[in-house]
Amino acid sequence: MNQTLPMPATPFCTPQPLLRVRQLGKRYGALTALHDASFDLWPGEVLAVVGESGSGKSTLLNAVAALSRPDSGGVEYRLRDGTLEDVHALSAARQRLLARTDWGFVHQNPADGLRMDVSAGANVGERLMGLGWRHYGQLRATALEWLQRVEIDPWRIDDTPRVFSGGMRQRLQIARNLVTSPRLLFMDEPTSGLDVSVQARLLDLLRRLTQELQLAVVIVTHDLAVARLLAQRMVVMQRGRIVESGLTDQLLDDPQHPYTQLLVSSVLPP
Amino acid sequence: MNAPTPSAPLQAATAAACSSAPAINFAYLDERSKRMIRRALLKAVAIPGYQVPFGSREMPLPYGWGTGGIQVTAAVIGPNDVLKVIDQGSDDTVNAVNIRRFFQRTAGVPITTQTRAATLIQTRHRIPETPLREGQIIVYQVPVPEPLQRLEPRETETRTLHALAEYGLMHVKLYEDIARHGHIATTYDYPVLVNGRYLMSPSPIPKFDNPKLHRNPALQLFGAGREKRIYAVPPYTKVESLSFDDHPFEVQRWEAACALCGATDAFLDEVIIDDQGTRQHTCSDSDHCQQRRAAASTVAA
Amino acid sequence: MKNAILCMRGVAKRFTLHHQHGAVLPVLEGVELQAHAGECLVLDGPSGMGKSTLLKLVYANYRASAGQIDVRTGPDSTLDVTQASARELLQLRRDTVSYVSQFLRLIPRVPAIDVVAEALRQDHATDADVAAAARAEAARWLQRLRIPERLWSLPPATFSGGEQQRINIARNLIKPRPLVLLDEPTASLDPANTRTVVELIQEAVGRGAAVLGIFHDPEVGAALATRRIDMSCFRSAA
Numbered sequence: 125m126n127q128t129l130p131m132p133a134t135p136f137c138t139p140q141p142l143l144r145v146r147q148l149g150k151r152y153g154a155l156t157a158l159h160d161a162s163f164d165l166w167p168g169e170v171l172a173v174v175g176e177s178g179s180g181k182s183t184l185l186n187a188v189a190a191l192s193r194p195d196s197g198g199v200e201y202r203l204r205d206g207t208l209e210d211v212h213a214l215s216a217a218r219q220r221l222l223a224r225t226d227w228g229f230v231h232q233n234p235a236d237g238l239r240m241d242v243s244a245g246a247n248v249g250e251r252l253m254g255l256g257w258r259h260y261g262q263l264r265a266t267a268l269e270w271l272q273r274v275e276i277d278p279w280r281i282d283d284t285p286r287v288f289s290g291g292m293r294q295r296l297q298i299a300r301n302l303v304t305s306p307r308l309l310f311m312d313e314p315t316s317g318l319d320v321s322v323q324a325r326l327l328d329l330l331r332r333l334t335q336e337l338q339l340a341v342v343i344v345t346h347d348l349a350v351a352r353l354l355a356q357r358m359v360v361m362q363r364g365r366i367v368e369s370g371l372t373d374q375l376l377d378d379p380q381h382p383y384t385q386l387l388v389s390s391v392l393p394p
Numbered sequence: 395m396n397a398p399t400p401s402a403p404l405q406a407a408t409a410a411a412c413s414s415a416p417a418i419n420f421a422y423l424d425e426r427s428k429r430m431i432r433r434a435l436l437k438a439v440a441i442p443g444y445q446v447p448f449g450s451r452e453m454p455l456p457y458g459w460g461t462g463g464i465q466v467t468a469a470v471i472g473p474n475d476v477l478k479v480i481d482q483g484s485d486d487t488v489n490a491v492n493i494r495r496f497f498q499r500t501a502g503v504p505i506t507t508q509t510r511a512a513t514l515i516q517t518r519h520r521i522p523e524t525p526l527r528e529g530q531i532i533v534y535q536v537p538v539p540e541p542l543q544r545l546e547p548r549e550t551e552t553r554t555l556h557a558l559a560e561y562g563l564m565h566v567k568l569y570e571d572i573a574r575h576g577h578i579a580t581t582y583d584y585p586v587l588v589n590g591r592y593l594m595s596p597s598p599i600p601k602f603d604n605p606k607l608h609r610n611p612a613l614q615l616f617g618a619g620r621e622k623r624i625y626a627v628p629p630y631t632k633v634e635s636l637s638f639d640d641h642p643f644e645v646q647r648w649e650a651a652c653a654l655c656g657a658t659d660a661f662l663d664e665v666i667i668d669d670q671g672t673r674q675h676t677c678s679d680s681d682h683c684q685q686r687r688a689a690a691s692t693v694a695a
Numbered sequence: 696m697k698n699a700i701l702c703m704r705g706v707a708k709r710f711t712l713h714h715q716h717g718a719v720l721p722v723l724e725g726v727e728l729q730a731h732a733g734e735c736l737v738l739d740g741p742s743g744m745g746k747s748t749l750l751k752l753v754y755a756n757y758r759a760s761a762g763q764i765d766v767r768t769g770p771d772s773t774l775d776v777t778q779a780s781a782r783e784l785l786q787l788r789r790d791t792v793s794y795v796s797q798f799l800r801l802i803p804r805v806p807a808i809d810v811v812a813e814a815l816r817q818d819h820a821t822d823a824d825v826a827a828a829a830r831a832e833a834a835r836w837l838q839r840l841r842i843p844e845r846l847w848s849l850p851p852a853t854f855s856g857g858e859q860q861r862i863n864i865a866r867n868l869i870k871p872r873p874l875v876l877l878d879e880p881t882a883s884l885d886p887a888n889t890r891t892v893v894e895l896i897q898e899a900v901g902r903g904a905a906v907l908g909i910f911h912d913p914e915v916g917a918a919l920a921t922r923r924i925d926m927s928c929f930r931s932a933a
Contacts, residue, residue: 216558243570246570253563253565254560264573328802370781377756382714
């Protein structure tokens, strides 16, 4: 038979990478915290950075997110107008603007990423106010919309995060970061310390939002199940180096590097 | 470098009071300190609303009693100045009396209670009702110069926010007010944006006075002694009070008029006048009230 | 490669267990295989012969130790899975290769109907019309596979093994792709559902897909195979 094959609708054309990390290195005195780390990230991709404590994953994340300055290598980010910028060559003002508009950073401890004594609505609206939004009604409506999206009861809009549970605080932190429709989200162990059911809810939320908003995400985690659920690609770090990288399911099901094999085999099945 | 100017003995009208007192420089501060403060003032005037650090000197009264304002006045006052000192709008309150006497003793300049007649006005917590004119200087006493302090206690961070003009946080405070009280609850020390650039605390004046800051013909100087900051608003500078589009800035209004002079557009104090709790509203600005009463009696006469 | 959809040449797979003193487990050696449109290749051999491994190599779930695996991605283009970047492989899985694994990997909290509809909503995650159409199509598949409607809004974690398998099949076949890999798709199914799945596979073959399948049931294999592959040919030398 000679039937036509169902071909893909669009030809496979590669858009430009959103983020290019090249040979990043960072030392603290004699200690090499990060060495020769490189990866690219495209729009809509989720990349997990896994490794044990001290592997350098948070160091990598902070250097990429411009929270710390690397000693070697570079990070390039593609702005909305298409130009590629060296992140660490930008002025402090531009870095901060980027961090507030194009990027988001979800901290492990939500108190680090929220204003704990300011209402949930103001937490969500702050970035918008910083961008010049001056209509109280619109700010409040936008905040309400986002609280609903992250499954926080809208009645809590005027409560401060101090009276929220850990899971609620983390979801509020996510809303606060996503309100400016960033293109790139950094997450540092966003589910650690949360109860398992709370984790599941948060992960489901993250999965949906990253798909809906076509977010590119770099997520640092020591939990391989989180990596498998959220990330299509993964890098494994050991002692400051990326030892293996590729498709998440391939690294977890057919690990090549000894350290990756050790990590995967160490996880107890429930 | 410059040789230190020897302290000149006081040549004031109040010779009797000073005959046994040790010799002090004109307006108390030594000339070098005045020069330092004047440099800070020049910088402040050049960058409207920007807080300039200065080396606050030890003054013969504790922090919290207007040492910043006094140092600024001491640095700019000259023998030809006519000085007015008010506290909460009144020339008669304890602080106003004390500070006025301080300058009488140390500078011997003429003093006045009339806003119109003064060349230099030091004030705590009010701007006079009588409009100021070109050539006048008004010095504000400031407790906390940093408008963001309650929201962001780290000075390293607030300096960065001012440098980058990142003032979203201030609007967060106003948003919180509206969320909590249905309206912006700040009624004094209401934050303003100076010359479209710097966020400034106008000192704890009532928001009723904020419109007077805008394009004022006088030179406005601000001194915070404990916090060691000086800032300034040059004449005719744009000063806007922060607001939301759907919650615009509004001044306070009273239902009553002044019981003494009948003013309906001045800032009124509410006073309890007897043990039964009878209330009366009177002008906070004592000079303004007096002028109005004098004008009324002239008319009546 | 002419007009084959899949072409495997000299493919080998050896597992190196670094924590078992570097022990090497050879599973496949010298795999030579081609699949064309409209073919259904049934992989034969007892368990442990590497049948699942072969499918996983094509899907890039496993990494080949040697050889080349070319998959046709367009009329004039092919992709060598063994050399492709992660990005290219993700694109391949989205548009070209379907894989029904032995087990449904469960995502908590997602209702069965959305699990099935997901592939039809890629790139249009927020479009309400696309979502509605995708769910309607998913509903048709669930109906055909006899999943009771009361289960459609529930996450599949509590379903029976057979129900989960049917969800897995629907999820991975709902979007028609040129190459279809099936690992024991009827293992837990009753005769009625087995027949339905056989029909679905025949329909895929009928529309021009190339199918590689492992079937534990010899009758199913016999009904579907256009060609049989004897896996013992690719057994590594002991």
